[in-house]
Amino acid sequence: SQQGEEDPQALSIQEGENATMNCSYKTSINNLQWYRQNSGRGLVHLILIRSNEREKHSGRLRVTLDTSKKSSSLLITASRAADTASYFCAPSYFQGAQKLVFGQGTRLTINP
Amino acid sequence: EAQVTQNPRYLITVTGKKLTVTCSQNMNHEYMSWYRQDPGLGLRQIYYSMNVEVTDKGDVPEGYKVSRKEKRNFPLILESPSPNQTSLYFCASSLSGRPNVAQYFGPGTRLLVL
Numbered sequence: 001s002q003q004g005e006e007d008p009q010a011l012s013i014q015e016g017e018n019a020t021m022n023c024s025y026k027t028s029i030n031n032l033q034w035y036r037q038n039s040g041r042g043l044v045h046l047i048l049i050r051s052n053e054r055e056k057h058s059g060r061l062r063v064t065l066d067t068s069k070k071s072s073s074l075l076i077t078a079s080r081a082a083d084t085a086s087y088f089c090a091p092s093y094f095q096g097a098q099k100l101v102f103g104q105g106t107r108l109t110i111n112p
Numbered sequence: 113e114a115q116v117t118q119n120p121r122y123l124i125t126v127t128g129k130k131l132t133v134t135c136s137q138n139m140n141h142e143y144m145s146w147y148r149q150d151p152g153l154g155l156r157q158i159y160y161s162m163n164v165e166v167t168d169k170g171d172v173p174e175g176y177k178v179s180r181k182e183k184r185n186f187p188l189i190l191e192s193p194s195p196n197q198t199s200l201y202f203c204a205s206s207l208s209g210r211p212n213v214a215q216y217f218g219p220g221t222r223l224l225v226l
Binding site for chain 1: 117143147152154155156157160162168172176200204206209210211212214215216217218219220222
């Protein structure tokens with residue numbers, strides 16, 4: 001399967017703590033994208049890391065990519081209640097068009 | 113405001129009654145796509161379109177049709193819905209179908225087929 005697999009499936013932390021979630025995939029990629037989905041809503045693009053990049057930052061988000069291990073991690077620092085959501089990694093392949101393959105997601109709960 | 117809109121947001125229908133879910137984007141994006149989201153299965157791509165009049169099957173196209181007559185619109189058609197098409201549907205668009213481009217998602221359409 002080309003889809004990414006997130007780990008853990010669920011994560012519960014206290015507000016202010018850091019949250020780390022991981023993604024593994026099986027074949028070579030063009031890039032890997034992370035998306036957030038608030039309950040029952042559409043997905044929101046968070047960050048894109050290209051296959052030749054190792055780390056990328058966006059605000060409180062830090063994404064790493066290790067192509068040798070076929071894995072990525074998303075770190076959210078200083079978590080807030082509004083970060084409660086499901087997070088999906090989407091390895092991206094090019095097959096005539098960019099193809100994103102979503103995993104099951106990590107359900108993150110931030111406790112006040 | 114740049115956005116992808118879907119209608120309806122919620123729909124209950126019966127087996128066999130044709131329905132259309134509309135999707136529209138105001139960002140002049142070339143690429144549009146439909147996904148369905150089911151518990152335990154994640155998001156799966158149904159169809160995509162690289163540009164006007166160019167559509168192609170995704171991973172789960174059976175039972176669905178699409179058309180792309182205008183750049184901004186990409187309706188999803190269920191000619192004869194069945195209960196296994198009960199799902200949460202998302203439309204997405206991006207500037208192009210080339211790599212390294214983020215996709216923008218609509219708010220979703222929750223469909224129940226009885």
